[in-house]
Amino acid sequence: QVQLVESGGGLVQPGGSLRLSCAASGSAFIIDVMGWYRQVPGKQRELVASIRRDGNTNYRDPVKGRFTISRDNAKNTVFLQMDSLKPEDTAVYYCNANITRSPWSNWNDYWGQGTQVTVSS
Secondary structure: OEEEEEEOOEEEOOOOOEEEEEEEEEOOOEEEEEEEEEEOOOOOOEEEEEEOOOOOEEEOHHHOOOEEEEEEHHHOEEEEEEOOOOHHHOEEEEEEEEEEOOOOOOOEEEEOOOEEEEEOO
16 A cells, blocks of 8 residues: 655745655555646646656646756655745645556556645735
8 A cells, every 4th residue: 555645735925935745655666757736626636747757847837937846766755846936826735646566567646635735925
């Protein structure tokens, strides 16, 4: 069983910064893509950023230039550094990991429990 545990959310003023972390733990597994999604009430969960094992990244337009995704493969952890935060960034942030138990097995998505990020004065 694989578990993703998130941390780092909270309340911050506009223009401030937060750093989210998400660590995968459990029995032996392999992680390919890891990413961050966010969701607000009444809207679909949307991709924020993703990162491949080799470090290649992908960002959605609303966060480009402000957020930075990174990962520590040795610790099975993905980070999201959020700078210049705006009220529009307020959401529950979920980490995601594409995981398999072996290269010959199916890949499955795992999700963190979600962490609230609130940007407000």
